[in-house]
Amino acid sequence: MPRNLTYKDNPEESYQFLARIISAFIIILLLTAGLVIRLVYLQVAGHQHYATLAKENSIKIEPTVPSRGIIYDKRGNILAENTQTYTLELIPEQISDLDDTLIKLKTLLDIPGEKIEQFQKLRKRQKHFTSIPLLTNMTDEEVAKFAVVRPFYHGTDVQVRQSRNYPYGELAAHVVGYVGRINEEDMKELPLAEYRGSTFIGKLGIESAYESVLHGTTGYSEIEVNVQGRPLKTLKEVDPVAGANLHLSLDIELQKTAYDALEKYNGAVVAIEIETGGVLTFVSRPGFDPNPFVVGISNSAYQALNASPDQPLYNRALRGLYPPGSTIKPFMALAGLEYDAVGARQQLFCPGYYQLPNDSHHYRDWRKGGHGSVNVSEGITQSCDVYFYRLAGILGIDRIHSFLQQFGFGEKTGIDLMGEKAGLLPSREWKMAKKGQAWFPGETVITGIGQGYHQVTPLQLAKATATLANNGKVVTPHLVDKLVAESTRSPSASIPKSTIALKSANIKTIIAAMVNVVHSNRGTARSIGLDINYQIAGKTGTAQVINIKQNASYNEHQIDFKQRDHALFISFAPADNPKIAVAVIAENGGHGGSVAAPIAAKVIKQYLRDKQNAQP
């Protein structure tokens, strides 16, 4: 009977059951197909989308900060350098008993309590595996003290951090400026991607004006992080490009000479190399030490600087506005000659005062008895005020304005610093627009001697002097001679030079007169021209701080120091082949000839001596 043996029982039931099995399998296949469709949707159609999301999840970009460009002077002296400061930093995660460690470190290094508090504040904001600074700017002694016990402090270490140092301190502060911590204000304007990881940004001076080239290009590394943000490995690295080094036209030794020469006076000394427009000295005294600004100046120190009556933070050379006084006279004289308002030999009579027709007001000459009959050359040499009152009257304000404008008065010189003041060159239109008043003849008269509305910056004066010395070829001052970068950055573009159309005979007349200021026995600055084998052309100036009443006389010994006249001097040398132009303003210095001229002379003499020594 084996053939009739089978494993199955009731055939009908098993048939029915088989149908169900097949149905179940079909249902299963259908549902599985649903899963597969979803998988295809996620992994094929959505792959790009989800791959991007996955990357964003786990890849962090860590910036690598480039080293900032170094700033050198003309001779290669370092004006701004990168330094390293030592910082004691703790990684809380690696420290088993943080409180205990802090107490021990406090006693060891004598850390003030406020630093500990600051650390605790920082710690709460940072991830527990980041290195948090406890003590910045450590002294060598502190570093050494910690080094001894370092093995017992796991998770605590001295880190080297980048900083910036200005070796010449106050001497070059108004030129070089300083960097400071990037603040919220800076953030608004910065290309944030470029400044990721950067601590400092130029705040003032060259540091600020050349921020983009000094900063360099930030590199980065792509770091894989886990869900807590802990770095795991570096996937890609792009090296930073260091900032360009800057070579300034500034001569720090000449700067020092000029700075020291001002002695007790606040003021400015700007010297320009005529051929290039390179600024040789850019002194604003008093200066200030820029170094505390790098790490963050304390509030009290800042307040002290701000409140000082000498205004050390005030860049006089760039922003100081002074009446040009008699230093305007050579330009005024040149205008007279160029416009044929006066002849070179034509004499004007000086009785010691000047009166406009139908006006009783006496415009006084600085010399009570007057200069008698003077021509243009004598007018300059003796600084005869009446000559220039008359000349100004003949020229009229419109011609004065348009002529002086060519020398850059009333507009920014275009130096490569920010915050420059344009000064003020008055005109009919200006007065109408500003004051809603017509121009009065009396205002023309005092404009002739550089008083009244006319205001100049020391830098403007220097530029105008250099332009005069350069036969009217406009000199545009600049501080940065060249950029030296690892990448091929082009050097600063040469500035197009415009030329003022001037007759050479007229210029010769003016220069000769300016030489006489220094070298003739009637010159107002004759004391400085005695010991040199070349000629200096110059012009003294005195700018009034207060008005002297009609019948009163000015006696500098009787009035307050702060109300004394400013002493001015413009000059260039050698007169026959000008190399350097210098403008000096000594605030409350009194007389241009006795105070300002010797300062300019020191700069000129040192510069030409150095130049001579440099040539074999």
Added chain:
Amino acid sequence: MNSESRREQFHTPTLTERILGKLHIDIPLFIILLLISLLSFIILYSAGSQEIGLLVRQAFRVGLAYLLMTVLAHINPYQFKRYSALLFGMGIALLVAVLIMGHIGKGAQRWLDLGVFRFQPSEMIKITTPMMIAWYLADHALPIKPQQLLISGILILIPTLLIAKQPDLGTAILVASSGAAVLFFAGLSWRFILAIIASLSALAPIVWHYFLHDYQRARIITLLDPEADPLGRGYHIIQSKIAIGSGGIYGKGWLGSKQSELEFLPESSTDFIFAVFAEEFGLFGCLGLIALYLLVIGRCLYIASQAQDTYSRLLAGSLAFTFFVYVFVNIGMVIGVLPVVGVPLPMISYGGTSVVTLLAGFGILMSIHTHKKLIPH
């Protein structure tokens, strides 16, 4: 009849066949299961941060589970049938015990601590429920009658509600579907099935309001709109989809799961391990794994179709179908088409409880398949 033709009918078993016969192991099912277990270790190594200790612990559990499977495969299906009601009753009693203890302990309670190991009565119920229903229906002629359906329904609802109360929605679903599967194989009419589905859909709002916990409702909302709360409830689903999607067609390769390695994907070695698998092995890997699962299910359904008596058939069919539900619910939630319920990926996820229950089920299936007697046709 000569001896030759006899041999055609009853050939003498070879030595291997005799050994295998003694072991009561179903070789095809066994091989597929081993393959899946192997895959499990491969992916666990990656998902578990390449920690050997974790693999060793899991290997110990899986080893025990395979041992249990072999032991159960040796037991005659008749014995299972005999003790079905008793085991079911015990399971219910333990569930009640757990529930009371949980009530006292003021919190979710699923475990019974037996000192040496912790025991989850809800796991045992996954197998004893279909055993109970199969036992109940086995003595009646199929297809199932309305009265039997009613009683079966109650029998299924008791453990389901007890587990849902724990609350363990995932297991409750599995238990309910294991019981329902028995009814399906018992020939429940299609019309009735459709009616049930329709009324369940109608009842859904009531269930939503009165039977679901807040967090369970939140999970369903999350499923529908994971971006609504990306760092909270939606986080699992979003990170899981990122893992799967970023795997693409070919995957990132073994140990290449960034989402899991960098800890963006939570529960990457337990409930969400499929996401790691999908990220590392891509669409092809997923299709391969699903194919292996289908092979297991197919073999189990085949075993069911070859079973000799009603009890065996119903039980085998249910175990096969429940295994599929397991796979479907887990993958469904990981790929974001089903709400997040705590169901591990069968045979792959880290953890001992589910693998022990699953292999116990396969042990029973093997027992059914390897204990056959000749019966008159």
